Amino acid sequence: MGIVGATGAVGQEILMLLAKRKFPVAELRPLASARSAGKKIVFADNECPIIEATPEAFTGLDFAIFSAGGSVSLALAHEAVARDCVVIDNSSAFRMDAGVPLVVPEINAHTLASHRGIIANPNCSTAIALMGLYPLHRRFSLKRFFAATYQAVSGTGAAAMRELDTQVRQWASGRVVEKSVYPHQIAFNLIPHVDSFLDSGYTKEEMKMVNEGRKILDLPGLRASTTCVRVPVFRAHSIAINAEFETPVDIHSARDAIAKFSGAELCDNPENKLYPMPLFYTGKEKCGVGRIRIDSALDNGLSFWVSGDQLWKGAALNAVQIAEALTRNPPAA
């Protein structure tokens, strides 16, 4: 198993989850830029030297999980595949390629069978939103949704997590609050700007949820509109969703659909002040779905709220789950 970007926020969680979930790792080969080569990371109590991610470095690996950004994936994923290494790519580089399965194992593991060497891991907000949308879609047939995200700084990476930490400490000690990762202060603020802007006025991040959602759910005609916002939270994303369905909805059945879905945990007991919150879905494998109610502005509509660990279901966990699914059901030769 190769891990490209092993020292990053997602890479570190992948290492932890491979060990936690007892993934059968014969050899752990951490790969990174030349700058990190020679350093060591710890995996399952062993020190593993970091190797420079060159094309040859993938020789002999069965899998490599890429979490080092789109440009690294574009440069090296096909090189890995050419060396018989199956790539699970956490970047957006290949997600919308027709020949690349975009997989959330609880939803469309069957599409893994058709892979040609690269499997894409979805955007973090998409994966977390789908943990609420998919079970409801199975029950009521999704037609359209509106989503507003509340995205943790972990989605930007380890440097952004340090920036929120530093800004809060600067603020608490009366110092000037400095910024470098984000264009604006994130502490005690909200930035309605995640990824770059398109001519339509939507951001790329906002369109990922629409386009990736269509692909994963196999609903090319799905309509969706999203607003993506960065919030001063460390590592779990939350999403407010209004969803419209083809068939009549009811609360009992909606709750039942969520409760029975393996990717979600029903957390919906408002009388006892229980609803998903990022602080309580950090370090949880399942995403929390709650605040489920009949939508007051849609026919056959449900409103709900999801929180999920961005580094886990939004990235590392989903990638490890893909590797697990491939190991259980290797594609026919």
Next chain:
Amino acid sequence: MGIVGATGAVGQEILMLLAKRKFPVAELRPLASARSAGKKIVFADNECPIIEATPEAFTGLDFAIFSAGGSVSLALAHEAVARDCVVIDNSSAFRMDAGVPLVVPEINAHTLASHRGIIANPNCSTAIALMGLYPLHRRFSLKRFFAATYQAVSGTGAAAMRELDTQVRQWASGRVVEKSVYPHQIAFNLIPHVDSFLDSGYTKEEMKMVNEGRKILDLPGLRASTTCVRVPVFRAHSIAINAEFETPVDIHSARDAIAKFSGAELCDNPENKLYPMPLFYTGKEKCGVGRIRIDSALDNGLSFWVSGDQLWKGAALNAVQIAEALTRNPPAA
């Protein structure tokens, strides 16, 4: 001018805004509970003793702005009116009463003429959302909207602002984070729970935006669905809105409508990373509207994002603007 709740977060802003906007105050009479009586507040460089808010305390006042919660308003507003004091009430106690105008001066100042002594000030999220919705409604005729709020702790009051401050300092110094105002930690967290829950699963806060919006816009058939969320921001609210209109929309005309509206400021230049953010709409009289785009999931739809100072347009400023409108156009005898 009487100020009921003069020592609270909103009361303090009312005093400041009356002075800043040079409201013609003949006598400033701060009113509060017996506990605060005898203390002094400063208004326009003069010390004013706080008087206990009894029915008799309203004698001789032309106006009183109530910002001390619904139960104080219910107990004393009619007593004030009986003493020829016009009440501008910041609580939710009378907002939906058919005989009480619910006023945002930029939108429906004309309804002030019909008041019978009490005028209601809308909920903070409602007033701020309407600074984007109303000018677009005038241009395109609003039919339906979906809103997700990002509400600052100031909406809960001064104690909640102290709680966020304290929690962040406790966290920064490695101490246990304590909570008392909110049922859960608010620092680095999100609480999808503002005001109490109704049987429908919506909160009272969520229904305020729907019901007050209908009344203020005089659109009884308006459909709306909202999710209200408390975020770790000190005092400006933000709202992501997807709005559907009766007539075709276009971006140029939408931007023009916002730019020409006295309650809003067009802040929509994403290429230069300019969009409304709570940190930059704290202490601003106008609300910022930006991220305006053609909605991808609605016919005749627009998505946009609003930020506005909860203590100002969401409460104190709107109340002072109502007093100003009444002073300019006293109702016919």
